[in-house]
Amino acid sequence: MGEIKILLAEDHLVVRNGIKLLLNSQTNFNVVADVSNGMDALQTLSSDVEVDVVITDLGMNNLDGLQLIQEVTAKHPHIKVIVLTMLDCEQHMFKAFEYGAKGYLVKNVGSDELIFCINHVAQGGKYLCEELAMGFINSGIEKNRSKDLEFDPVALDLTSRELEVLELLGEGLTNLEISKKLFLSKRTVEGHRQNLIDKTKSKNTPALIKYAVLNGLIQ
Template sequence: MIRVLLADDDVMIRAGVRAILTTDPDIEVIAEAGDGREAIELALAYRPDVALLDIRMPRLDGLAAGAEIIRAAPAIAVAILTTFGDDAYLARALDDGIRGFLLKSGDPRELIAGVHAVAGGGAYLAPKMAARVISELRSTGLSRATAARAKVKALTDRERDVLTLLGAGLSNTQIANRLGLVEGTIKGHVSAILTRLDLRNRVQAAILAHEAGLITE
């Protein structure tokens, strides 16, 4: 069971998101918060698997609250619930260790998939947001794509396979199953990838995989 803390200052939004999440029998919303400070307090009290935080909340926004939760309880996976126009905050989120950006207006199946992905140790960007972010990164010139491909060349074939699946949002367990390896081996590969490519976290690795052209779907 994936235990979720849901934080949004709009009661109707909270009710809608909760209704979507609870259609999945493997997800349970264990606590709800109306602002960033309350979200931190409840996260530390209930220790959910996932803290799903609205990006815009009173007292403390979702990014700041998420950063505090990660510092105090690194085992809690933090994902941001946002609207399509808020992807400018992505760089800040990457630095803070936030694992996912989920769209309020997206396909309900994407919301559920995102919660599963971050709970399983993966990273998740809503497909529309990922496409826009990658497009904007590439619009700065071919140099980013060229640099990404050059970085990826430093990886072994197996590490490149792992990076591709990581970029697709799979967790370590899912990658292990896909490649027929044990999860501990995948953790070692992920650690090596992050170190070798000088990346802070899995979301940065996912973006690099897109920039390098590893993700074709």
């Protein structure tokens, strides 16, 4: 793709100059403006300066990064916004994407990842830095492990017939309908249903179905 014109909003001068130097070292990047706050960024965008991507910090005076994202999204929807911040909390990340950001990076990100993110976003993609993405994955793994510890389907000792009855209960069939479908007496089906309630420690049939769905016993 052609040259990517970048506006950099960062309130720390040394950090801003360092990022600008890095970006301008890339043949397809051009930092056309760098400012210290969101208000100056909006004024720049309202001038004749052509911008493809805005890279912004979040904690700035005179209009912070989240407000800037909202303003850019509303007034300049063709411009992509990437957050580059020290704030690695989920709340700020969710808000940034909700307001229209296309990328979110923490400031300890490597130069290669920063460059990749800009190119990817400029071409229409979205990007979450590896550190935060892996944090979500590891959190999900831990939640799954906890869930596995809480529920052991083998420990329920359900018979194949009980699982058949459970599946049909989940489909909304009555005891009589199940008995006809499985060629069992209605009393036998009622016995299987009660065994399922007892084994899962459910209060009633609706609670049994809810338990089965939550624990993956039925779809």
